[in-house]
Amino acid sequence: MKLTSNIKGDLFGGVTAGIVALPLALAFGIQAFSGVSDPQAASIGAYVGLTGAMLLGFFAALFGGTHSQISGPTGPMTVVTATLVTGAWTASNGSLSEVMLSMALAAIFCGLFQILFGVIKLGKYVRYIPYPVLSGFMSGIGVIIILQQLYPLIGQSKGGSMIGLLAGLPEAVTHTNLTALLLGLATVAIIYLFPLITKKVPSTLVALIVMTVVSLFINMDGVATIGAIPSGLPMPFFAKEGVSLSGINWGGVLAAAIIPGLTLAGLGSIDTLLTSVVADNITKTKHNSNRELIGQGIGNAVAGLFCGLPGAGATMRTVVNVKSGGRTQLSGMVHAMLLLAIMLGLGSVVKYVPLSVLAGILITVGWGIIDFKGFRDLPKIPRADAVVLIVVFLVTVFVDLLTAVGIGMVIACVLFMKRASDLVEGGYSSQEMTGFDKESPWDDEHGMPDAVAHSIYIQRLNGPIFFGTINKFKEVMQTVPESARIVIIRMRLVSFMDQSGLYAMEEAIKDLQSRGVQVLMTIIQPQPMYMLTKMKLIPEVVPEDHTFPDFASCTAYLRKQLEK
Numbered sequence: 429m430k431l432t433s434n435i436k437g438d439l440f441g442g443v444t445a446g447i448v449a450l451p452l453a454l455a456f457g458i459q460a461f462s463g464v465s466d467p468q469a470a471s472i473g474a475y476v477g478l479t480g481a482m483l484l485g486f487f488a489a490l491f492g493g494t495h496s497q498i499s500g501p502t503g504p505m506t507v508v509t510a511t512l513v514t515g516a517w518t519a520s521n522g523s524l525s526e527v528m529l530s531m532a533l534a535a536i537f538c539g540l541f542q543i544l545f546g547v548i549k550l551g552k553y554v555r556y557i558p559y560p561v562l563s564g565f566m567s568g569i570g571v572i573i574i575l576q577q578l579y580p581l582i583g584q585s586k587g588g589s590m591i592g593l594l595a596g597l598p599e600a601v602t603h604t605n606l607t608a609l610l611l612g613l614a615t616v617a618i619i620y621l622f623p624l625i626t627k628k629v630p631s632t633l634v635a636l637i638v639m640t641v642v643s644l645f646i647n648m649d650g651v652a653t654i655g656a657i658p659s660g661l662p663m664p665f666f667a668k669e670g671v672s673l674s675g676i677n678w679g680g681v682l683a684a685a686i687i688p689g690l691t692l693a694g695l696g697s698i699d700t701l702l703t704s705v706v707a708d709n710i711t712k713t714k715h716n717s718n719r720e721l722i723g724q725g726i727g728n729a730v731a732g733l734f735c736g737l738p739g740a741g742a743t744m745r746t747v748v749n750v751k752s753g754g755r756t757q758l759s760g761m762v763h764a765m766l767l768l769a770i771m772l773g774l775g776s777v778v779k780y781v782p783l784s785v786l787a788g789i790l791i792t793v794g795w796g797i798i799d800f801k802g803f804r805d806l807p808k809i810p811r812a813d814a815v816v817l818i819v820v821f822l823v824t825v826f827v828d829l830l831t832a833v834g835i836g837m838v839i840a841c842v843l844f845m846k847r848a849s850d851l852v853e854g855g856y857s858s859q860e861m862t863g864f865d866k867e868s869p870w871d872d873e874h875g876m877p878d879a880v881a882h883s884i885y886i887q888r889l890n891g892p893i894f895f896g897t898i899n900k901f902k903e904v905m906q907t908v909p910e911s912a913r914i915v916i917i918r919m920r921l922v923s924f925m926d927q928s929g930l931y932a933m934e935e936a937i938k939d940l941q942s943r944g945v946q947v948l949m950t951i952i953q954p955q956p957m958y959m960l961t962k963m964k965l966i967p968e969v970v971p972e973d974h975t976f977p978d979f980a981s982c983t984a985y986l987r988k989q990l991e992k
Contacts, residue, residue, distance in 0.1 A: 434755045441754025442762025445498045451636040453481035455786040456501035463514030471655040479662045480737030482767040484727035489760025492723025493716030494704040498745035501737045504569045512688040532665040535732025537689025542725030551717025554701045558895035559928035560817035561836035563802035568824025573794030580787040583608030608651045608784035615788030639785045656779040662734040696740035703741035808962045813927040885912035890921045893929030905936040920952045925959045949975045
């Protein structure tokens with residue numbers, strides 16, 4: 429798609445996304461420096477957040493492979509960066525120069541690794557991450573964000589591990605600054621309640637502006653604010669004022685930045701490509717995953733060079749962009765240029781924003797990341813999926829993000845191999861587990877009423893629907909023609925469904941129903957039937973009288989409908 433093919437929509441989408449990105453860039457930047465006990469930490473954090481959002485947003489859009497994606501600091505990436513920054517602050521005995529250098533090098537390494545991932549075409553493998561792994565991982569990140577922001581919400585400051593944060597919380601609560609707490613809670617209230625009035629103006633921006641103005645007219649004794657942030661064009665870290673590179677242990681800093689850089693690259697790639705899938709689903713397009721990784725890598729490397737916060741494709745900002753008309757890379761670049769204009773002109777205003785207001789914004793972000801649906805379904809999903817989700821969640825919160833994904837993938841793969849072995853030993857041939865067949869009619873497909881045959885589409889599924897096949901399943905389901913008014917999903921050869929497959933099936937059916945398509949299902953195998961009824965897709969999504977034990981029963985149902 430040409431950059432000039434949708435100028436009006438891209439301009440409006442980019443401006444809207446930029447407005448949404450402003451409070452998040454400030455909040456994520458300050459969170460990254462929450463473990464730095466220096467008076468300038470908040471203002472530096474706000475600056476690196478805006479710089480990262482602006483530079484990553486521009487170059488990822490320019491070189492990336494997802495037309496409508498908006499990139500910038502995200503919750504998962506900020507959690508990793510905050511750990512790096514806190515560690516660098518401790519290791520350097522309080523040297524802001526070494527902290528900035530460590531963050532910059534980690535972002536540069538992140539970008540270089542992502543470029544490498546794209547060149548060697550690793551993008552396609554993200555599809556093989558099971559839903560329970562992603563659910564536990566993202567929910568863990570949401571909990572981390574909320575726990576880290578409870579301290580600034582009550583007017584306190586504290587960094588460190590999750591265990592340390594939890595252990596120190598009771599004492600911190602006894603020193604709560606009531607003004608800070610009320611500002612933060614009011615921010616949360618505005619974010620959730622303002623959309624009831626209108627959704628045309630981002631509620632996070634409204635909360636930021638309203639509560640900052642309110643804070644100017646009340647007693648702010650003991651309530652911390654961002655403070656003045658540097659104005660003007662961003663400068664490379666080696667030319668930045670106040671950053672001294674003399675006396676730095678380069679070997680140690682470089683070595684300490686490689687592993688965090690790799691962690692950021694892996695995490696950012698997953699985060700980005702999942703957002704790309706969301707954008708594809710809304711715009712009915714198809715992204716280039718390897719090109720997207722290269723674009724993200726260039727963006728993060730450039731952001732690191734200028735001491736910007738590393739980031740990834742941002743789901744909420746991307747959805748806002750698309751819903752506002754953005755369809756090409758121009759929208760992402762417009763979003764970045766708006767943030768640059770803000771950096772050049774509003775630095776003196778941003779300094780009045782209370783940190784508890786930004787904490788309130790981030791708490792809503794963390795709450796939105798938690799997969800409550802996955803936790804609600806724990807008693808219903810296969811026990812193995814539930815174990816994976818819980819283990820990944822706990823390891824994410826209390827150990828390490830990359831370790832959590834690694835452990836989750838290993839457990840999920842071992843459990844799937846066990847399931848596959850059980851299926852083969854139970855009498856299912858390897859041919860039955862190969863994929864999906866939508867071309868060849870099956871032997872029992874005869875007697876279809878002529879009056880409706882032209883508007884019926886039969887979707888034949890062949891093999892288990894699980895985390896390794898859901899992308900192929902989604903592609904197959906997207907082949908349903910627009911002219912179809914009735915879709916018959918044949919599941920005779922679907923021997924198994926896991927949580928990933930179940931949610932993919934639910935999404936596909938609801939998408940068809942939103943187009944006015946009547947969905948009928950023929951189900952033979954007991955395990956998929958158990959999953960669909962246990963999770964209440966039957967009867968809440970597909971009524972019971974639209975499910976049949978065989979194709980003949982389905983044909984008879986259609987004949988009866990014609991007779992009415």
